[in-house]
Amino acid sequence: MLIAIRVFALMLILLLGGLWAAAWMGRAPGEGVADAFLRRIGSFVGADMPAPSAGGVQLPQGMALGGPFTLVDQTGRTVTQADFAGRTLLVYFGFTYCPDVCPTELGTIAAAIDLMEEQGEQVTPVLVTIDPERDTPEALADYVTRFHPRMQGLTGTPEQVAAAARSFRVFYAKVERPEMNGYLMDHSSFIYLVGPDGLVRTLFRPESTPEAIAQSVRAHLRAS
Structure with missing residues (x-):
């Protein structure tokens, strides 16, 4: 029995190692090894596991992010998801006092939109603060224009x-x-691609490149 268990464990290790190697060699442009590995497992067991789009992470089937909200924009006007209906958004949750990560990710969003040239006009970049105590509309108005005029x-x-x-x-x-x-805010740091219906289409991990984001957004615009 012990020998059989060891043989089974060895075969499982070899199988997973083979799938990992296949994932490494056959991953799509912009696709992470872990995402490609999960896709290979899904194909092996016959499960329907969609591959992430280039540069982004595809949401699992049945999982929805985004939806209705009520917030205040940098002009002091109350806005809801209806004010952005029909528009494609790149959304980031951060705060103006953030010393490093937020400016980097917002700069990445702005660079991705600029790389898209005319197509970039179809995409609205959005910063949602997670520090409303300090991030007043006036503070946001001064801050966001440092990254992109829109x-x-x-x-x-x-x-x-x-x-x-x-x-x-x-x-x-x-x-x-x-x-x-004072204080800082600890927070997750994904960039969300939101479709015209207000739901997240895909998300981008921290330190995704502007080129990868632009490529993924272009694909979504073509498909919409």
Whole structure:
């Protein structure tokens, strides 16, 4: 019995190793090895596991992100998802006091839109703050224009922001330490491609390149 278990374990290791090697060699442009590996497993067992689009992560079937929200834009006007109906968005949840990650990701969004040239006019970049205590409409108005002239900044009450974050499954939490002057916000750092219906089409991991994002957005615009 022990020998049989060892033989089975060895065969399983060899099988998974083979699938991993096939995933590494046969992954699509912009596709991560882990995503390609899952796709290979799905093909092997006969499951329908859609491959992620180039540059982005395809959402599992049956999983929906995004939806209705009520927030306040950088002009102080109350807006809902209806104000963005029919428009393609690149959405990021961050905050203006962020020292590194947020400026990097917002710069990536802006660069991706610029790379798309005329097609980029069809895409609206959006920053949703997770720090409404400090990120007033006035603060957002000054901040978002540093990245792109068409970027929208959204804030609101803590409850409104929390509701929007939940619909996108965004994690965030205030970080305070004795040695800190003020506080920072810990948060997840995905970029969301939102379709004209207000639902997320795909998402991009932190440090995705502008080229990969632009490629994926172009594909979605062609398909819509």
